[in-house]
Amino acid sequence: MKQVNEIDGLIEQVNALNAVQPFGRITWVDQGAVQVSGLGTDACLGDRVKIRRRSGDDLIGEIVQLDGNKLTALLEHAPDRVAIHDRVFLAAPGQIFPSPQWIGRVIDASGQALDGKPLPRGMRAQPLRAPPPPAAERRPLGQRLETALTITNTLLPIVKGQRIGLFAGSGIGKSTLLGTLASKMEADVVVIAMIGERGREVRHFIDDVLGPEGLARAVVVAATSDQSALLRRRSAWTAMAVAEYFRDQGKSVLFLADSITRFAEAHREVAVSSGEAPVLRGYPPSTAHLIMQLCERAGPGHSDQGDITGIFSVLVAGSDMDEPIADILRGVLDGHVILDREIAERGRFPAIDVLRSVSRSLPTAATEAENKILKQVRKMLGVYERNSMMIRAGLYTSGSDPEIDQSIALWPELDNFFGSGETGEISQSFRKLELILRRAKAAPTP
Numbered sequence: 001m002k003q004v005n006e007i008d009g010l011i012e013q014v015n016a017l018n019a020v021q022p023f024g025r026i027t028w029v030d031q032g033a034v035q036v037s038g039l040g041t042d043a044c045l046g047d048r049v050k051i052r053r054r055s056g057d058d059l060i061g062e063i064v065q066l067d068g069n070k071l072t073a074l075l076e077h078a079p080d081r082v083a084i085h086d087r088v089f090l091a092a093p094g095q096i097f098p099s100p101q102w103i104g105r106v107i108d109a110s111g112q113a114l115d116g117k118p119l120p121r122g123m124r125a126q127p128l129r130a131p132p133p134p135a136a137e138r139r140p141l142g143q144r145l146e147t148a149l150t151i152t153n154t155l156l157p158i159v160k161g162q163r164i165g166l167f168a169g170s171g172i173g174k175s176t177l178l179g180t181l182a183s184k185m186e187a188d189v190v191v192i193a194m195i196g197e198r199g200r201e202v203r204h205f206i207d208d209v210l211g212p213e214g215l216a217r218a219v220v221v222a223a224t225s226d227q228s229a230l231l232r233r234r235s236a237w238t239a240m241a242v243a244e245y246f247r248d249q250g251k252s253v254l255f256l257a258d259s260i261t262r263f264a265e266a267h268r269e270v271a272v273s274s275g276e277a278p279v280l281r282g283y284p285p286s287t288a289h290l291i292m293q294l295c296e297r298a299g300p301g302h303s304d305q306g307d308i309t310g311i312f313s314v315l316v317a318g319s320d321m322d323e324p325i326a327d328i329l330r331g332v333l334d335g336h337v338i339l340d341r342e343i344a345e346r347g348r349f350p351a352i353d354v355l356r357s358v359s360r361s362l363p364t365a366a367t368e369a370e371n372k373i374l375k376q377v378r379k380m381l382g383v384y385e386r387n388s389m390m391i392r393a394g395l396y397t398s399g400s401d402p403e404i405d406q407s408i409a410l411w412p413e414l415d416n417f418f419g420s421g422e423t424g425e426i427s428q429s430f431r432k433l434e435l436i437l438r439r440a441k442a443a444p445t446p
Contacts (some may be wrong), residue, residue, distance in 0.1 A: 003125045020040045021090070022038075024038030024071075025088065026083070026086045027083075029082050030079075030219040031078075031079070031405050032070060032075055032078065032228070033073065033273060034061065034079060034082065036073060037069055037070050038088075040068055040069035040071060040406060041069070043071055043090060044063070045063055046063070046094075047062070047090060047091075047093070048090070048092065048094060049088075049184070050088070051082060051086055051088060052089065053081050053087065054081070054286070058416075059079070060075070060077075061073035061075060061189070061280055062078060062230050062270075063271060065275060072274070073088075074228075076228050076231055094127065094241070094282075095127050095241075096110075096125070096126050097121045097122040098246075099121065100107060103218070103219055104215055104218070105117070105219060106214055107221055107230070108223065108231070108238075109221065110235040110238070122245075126242065128243065129440070131297075132299070133305070137302040138301065139301065139302065139307070140161075141161045141238030141334070142300065142362075143160045144159050144189075145158050145159060145309065146185070147185045147186070148434070149421055150179065150353055150417055151350065153426045154346060154426075154429050155185060155375075156352070156358075157359050158185075158196060158309065158311075158359065158361065158364040159365050160397055161299045161308070161309060162359075163179060163309075163311075163334045164334065164359070165313075165314060165336040165337065166311055166312065166337050167337065167339065168339035169316055169320065169339075169341055171340045171344075172340070173256070174339060175258070176209060177408065178192075178209075178258055178313065179205065180350075181311065182214045184421075185313045187254035188246070188252045188253065189217060189246045189253050190218040190253070191219050191256070192210075192241040193225060193240070193256065194220065195235050195257065195259060196220065196224070196259075196263075197223075197232075208334065219242050221235050229266040229267075232266035233267050233270060234268040236263045237294070240255065241311075244308070247305055247308050250305060252306050252307055252308060252309070253307065255298055256311050257311070257366060259313040260291060260312045260314050261313075261315040262315070264287050264325050267290055268284060268298060271284040282324075283324050283325075288328050291328050295310065295329070298310030309443075310333075311330060318368045328381070330347065335358050337354045338356045339351045339352060340352070340353040341352070343399065348418065354381060355381055355382060356420065362374070373434055376444045377414065377437070380440075381414065383404060383407040385426045409439075409440040410437070410440040413439070414436060417432065
């Protein structure tokens with residue numbers, strides 16, 4: 001079977017070869033963009049082009065505008081040594097050739113190795129912008145996953161094929177939480193998209209946050225902040241294409257995107273350069289559709305495929321949960337986890353605001369008894385939250401209200417529970433949670 005697949009892959013590559021290559025000429029050059037004539041009838045919007053510079057090396061770009069026989073292309077790198085009348089060829093379509101040997105490797109947005117070691121090329125092409133599986137053929141969400149964190153094992157469960165948004169400001173522990181999930185969460189393969197990160201941060205995440213244990217089952221796709229908007233945007237598509245490759249092999253894939261905000265910012269640069277108006281608080285109208293397309297590719301596959309469990313992080317400036325990117329994602333995903341700066345400042349990590357976070361896998365992901373426990377915990381947290389100002393000011397008198405008394409007794413233990421990591425089973429997490437409720441005499445009646 002493997003030999004047949006390899007032969008089919010070779011046939012695809014041979015069929016993709018063109019004996020004749022049309023070319024155009026550069027007629028106009030600007031910072032990061034060129035205009036080309038002579039390819040209008042052969043090129044399509046979104047195609048890649050290759051500029052043959054007089055120095056002998058090539059420069060890659062992407063077509064963002066068509067106007068009769070002329071087209072405009074944005075470049076992946078600065079247009080140094082590009083001259084009028086340089087030849088322009090249509091390049092290979094946006095695709096990569098993943099391989100099982102990519103696991104444990106760090107690659108760029110074009111599918112090239114970043115760790116200095118040879119990268120094997122797979123036999124079959126994987127398109128960067130593939131459609132999601134047909135909605136009517138997709139399986140439902142799968143079983144609950146072990147996450148190694150008490151809070152996501154209980155109140156905010158994650159199931160196979162679920163898509164979760166991770167909303168956080170800077171410096172609240174987002175990268176550490178993603179690293180924990182990448183290293184400990186139940187999955188066959190982990191694919192991590194680092195979009196627009198600082199170069200130092202990429203190295204730090206791989207070495208210190210992810211570590212050798214996490215990298216051993218992961219593929220990291222990185223595009224640093226100094227790279228062009230085209231490459232930063234493409235890194236998300238490349239990572240998703242890698243995830244789809246392993247999903248098609250029947251594997252359970254964990255996809256981590258850090259962050260969708262930088263993906264949207266990169267798209268904004270590209271879209272505005274192509275003439276689209278920034279009308280959505282600085283973002284062009286196509287931003288919402290592009291984010292939805294990316295997120296929809298994650299999730300369960302059809303009957304003979306695996307699944308992609310997606311965690312998409314969002315940088316929330318000033319804790320504004322109504323900013324455009326956060327608002328778009330909340331409507332698309334199957335839940336959201338909010339990291340709170342106040343919780344982080346008092347030293348509890350992960351700094352998840354339980355009451356503002358939601359997992360839409362509930363109540364299906366938990367048993368009837370577990371749902372009763374979760375309902376009671378949320379009730380007690382709500383009671384404490386509503387009365388927290390009075391409690392902290394010392395204005396509440398013990399014995400005035402039994403529910404408030406229970407919430408006060410519960411609060412320190414619940415706070416410690418949410419901040420603890422564990423390696424036990426999910427059932428053990430629920431037993432600990434039930435024990436905490438019983439000690440405070442707030443356990444639900446059977």
